[in-house]
Amino acid sequence: MELTEQVRRRPDGLLMFAITPPRRTTTPADAQRIADRTLERLAGLDLDALVLYDIDDETDRNPDERPFPYLPTLDPAEFRSRYLTRWQRPVVVYRSAGKYSPAELADWVTAQDPHQVSTVLVGASSGDSAVRTTLGEAQRLCREHAPDLPLGGVAIPERHESRGDEHLRMRRKQAAGVGFFVTQVVYDVGAAKSMVSDYHYACRDDGQQAVPVVFTLSVCGSPKTLEFLEWLGVHVPGWMRNDLHHTDDPLATSFDQCTAIAEDLAQFCTRHQIPYGFNVESVSIRRAEIEASVRLAAHLQARSHAGRHAVP
Amino acid sequence: MELTEQVRRRPDGLLMFAITPPRRTTTPADAQRIADRTLERLAGLDLDALVLYDIDDETDRNPDERPFPYLPTLDPAEFRSRYLTRWQRPVVVYRSAGKYSPAELADWVTAQDPHQVSTVLVGASSGDSAVRTTLGEAQRLCREHAPDLPLGGVAIPERHESRGDEHLRMRRKQAAGVGFFVTQVVYDVGAAKSMVSDYHYACRDDGQQAVPVVFTLSVCGSPKTLEFLEWLGVHVPGWMRNDLHHTDDPLATSFDQCTAIAEDLAQFCTRHQIPYGFNVESVSIRRAEIEASVRLAAHLQARSHAGRHAVP
Numbered sequence: 001m002e003l004t005e006q007v008r009r010r011p012d013g014l015l016m017f018a019i020t021p022p023r024r025t026t027t028p029a030d031a032q033r034i035a036d037r038t039l040e041r042l043a044g045l046d047l048d049a050l051v052l053y054d055i056d057d058e059t060d061r062n063p064d065e066r067p068f069p070y071l072p073t074l075d076p077a078e079f080r081s082r083y084l085t086r087w088q089r090p091v092v093v094y095r096s097a098g099k100y101s102p103a104e105l106a107d108w109v110t111a112q113d114p115h116q117v118s119t120v121l122v123g124a125s126s127g128d129s130a131v132r133t134t135l136g137e138a139q140r141l142c143r144e145h146a147p148d149l150p151l152g153g154v155a156i157p158e159r160h161e162s163r164g165d166e167h168l169r170m171r172r173k174q175a176a177g178v179g180f181f182v183t184q185v186v187y188d189v190g191a192a193k194s195m196v197s198d199y200h201y202a203c204r205d206d207g208q209q210a211v212p213v214v215f216t217l218s219v220c221g222s223p224k225t226l227e228f229l230e231w232l233g234v235h236v237p238g239w240m241r242n243d244l245h246h247t248d249d250p251l252a253t254s255f256d257q258c259t260a261i262a263e264d265l266a267q268f269c270t271r272h273q274i275p276y277g278f279n280v281e282s283v284s285i286r287r288a289e290i291e292a293s294v295r296l297a298a299h300l301q302a303r304s305h306a307g308r309h310a311v312p
Numbered sequence: 313m314e315l316t317e318q319v320r321r322r323p324d325g326l327l328m329f330a331i332t333p334p335r336r337t338t339t340p341a342d343a344q345r346i347a348d349r350t351l352e353r354l355a356g357l358d359l360d361a362l363v364l365y366d367i368d369d370e371t372d373r374n375p376d377e378r379p380f381p382y383l384p385t386l387d388p389a390e391f392r393s394r395y396l397t398r399w400q401r402p403v404v405v406y407r408s409a410g411k412y413s414p415a416e417l418a419d420w421v422t423a424q425d426p427h428q429v430s431t432v433l434v435g436a437s438s439g440d441s442a443v444r445t446t447l448g449e450a451q452r453l454c455r456e457h458a459p460d461l462p463l464g465g466v467a468i469p470e471r472h473e474s475r476g477d478e479h480l481r482m483r484r485k486q487a488a489g490v491g492f493f494v495t496q497v498v499y500d501v502g503a504a505k506s507m508v509s510d511y512h513y514a515c516r517d518d519g520q521q522a523v524p525v526v527f528t529l530s531v532c533g534s535p536k537t538l539e540f541l542e543w544l545g546v547h548v549p550g551w552m553r554n555d556l557h558h559t560d561d562p563l564a565t566s567f568d569q570c571t572a573i574a575e576d577l578a579q580f581c582t583r584h585q586i587p588y589g590f591n592v593e594s595v596s597i598r599r600a601e602i603e604a605s606v607r608l609a610a611h612l613q614a615r616s617h618a619g620r621h622a623v624p
Contacts, residue, residue: 160550164550188502189502190500190501190502190549190551193549193551194549194550194551194554196551197550197551197554197555198550198551198554201554201558237502237505237506238472238476238506238509238510239502239505239506239508239509239510239580242506242509242510242513243509246513268551
């Protein structure tokens with residue numbers, strides 16, 4: 001079933017799980033083992049899509065030392081087509097537009113099966129990156145070469161907090177063909193609510209339907225992971241940071257924080273009839289954090305199913 | 313029963329209600345009518361204290377036009393002793409230290425019955441006010457002339473958001489004798505949680521007990537009141553402002569927002585064993601907003617009683 005169909009079927013809680021492809025230096029045998037283990041872990045979940053990130057070395061965006069080293073990863077599209085062949089559901093492949101030439105992007109989007117793949121186009125992480133294709137060009141290429149390929153866009157609550165115009169950027173992306181948004185990892189629930197609120201009212205003012213906003217959640221099991229989240233640009237409210245630093249079990253504390261955020265966002269979106277969903281990722285590769293991510297996704301799935309059954 | 317006794321009795325939800333004395337030009341007969349009507353409205357509530365504000369013309373702090381005009385009010389201490397004689401419970405009288413000479417303040421604190429009155433000393437609203445007594449001097453005067461008078465202090469979550477050191481200011485006030493805090497009106501629950509979280513951990517690091525933090529809540533029934541709250545320095549998150557602007561019934565929407573904030577703060581403080589309470593005020597003098605404030609206080613009282621009974 002294609003993603004746009006899933007969106008229609010589940011306006012009250014799309015569920016995605018995001019992974020980062022293994023390092024480029026991984027042997028084919030190891031890449032296959034990693035892919036198989038990932039699918040085993042996710043086998044118990046009723047996911048609407050698997051999200052594959054396209055990692056960029058974002059040191060141009062943040063000059064502070066990266067808490068985890070940057071290591072080039074396998075191309076997410078390649079990882080999918082070579083190693084995730086057993087995955088029968090839709091895949092959302094991220095594409096950092098600036099990394100590819102227009103011809104490369106055009107070839108790639110043309111080759112995708114729109115029933116299986118959708119793509120989230122990501123703009124350059126900073127103004128002075130060496131950009132090979134701008135986000136606008138990439139969007140035009142998609143419309144021209146693969147009009148049926150479902151397009152997603154990125155939405156960043158932190159940018160809305162500092163500049164106040166993320167909702168307008170979302171409206172422009174929507175006009176350029178974007179049919180759903182995936183946010184940066186949400187720790188500041190107020191910022192996320194303000195962003196979707198402004199987006200919701202902007203759509204209403206224009207007489208248009210809002211497209212689903214998929215909120216990314218990520219558990220944090222250690223001070224190092226917390227540091228990495230903040231390095232990535234995630235605003236962690238002071239009280240959450242304190243609780244994560246002072247608890248004996250940061251993973252359990254973080255899990256509770258994530259489910260509280262999800263509950264708040266779900267209630268908010270339901271009240272405003274904004275279609276929404278959740279995307280769970282682990283920003284660290286520690287086993288405990290990955291397993292807690294799978295448990296978080298299971299929790300969100302149970303929550304969403306219970307909600308659906310409660311409403312006649 | 314004195315306030316410090318109430319604090320001991322109710323670490324899980326002190327309840328106060330705040331009023332502003334009538335304008336200075338009010339006739340004695342009208343002032344008595346206003347006082348009587350206020351006490352009638354509050355008769356159904358089990359309040360731990362009545363809070364009397366000492367209003368300052370804060371135009372030196374905010375150069376923007378004041379949404380409601382500033383009108384000098386009766387002195388809160390005078391209003392209490394002349395017109396609120398029927399009120400048998402404690403009163404918390406605000407004193408803007410800068411408005412009075414040290415001798416005036418010393419005389420006043422000496423004359424108060426510490427079983428009936430406590431005072432919240434407020435510092436000047438901006439650095440360049442014509443200050444007759446600084447906050448530090450006023451605190452010293454209290455310790456010297458009225459060591460038994462319960463002292464309160466002001467805590468401002470917005471200042472914590474922008475400067476990050478409100479918890480240190482709270483710790484200094486506590487060292488100067490402050491036994492409870494009353495916050496500025498809370499709309500940004502995350503900011504309030506981060507402030508008390510930092511305060512809580514600072515107390516713990518110093519091996520000291522946190523004193524109660526009384527959160528001020530205020531319903532907003534119109535765009536004008538919202539504008540006034542923001543003029544006063546209250547940070548209203550974008551999504552709350554949107555909802556208040558787009559609803560047919562702002563008072564009902566605001567009431568729900570306030571009870572959600574209260575629930576969040578109560579759960580947070582309970583989880584961290586931070587003694588807390590609520591203070592309800594109406595920043596507008598519109599009847600509908602005042603009546604909704606009384607309903608909000610009744611709701612908080614019912615919530616707190618239910619909570620007490622639920623825990624064996």
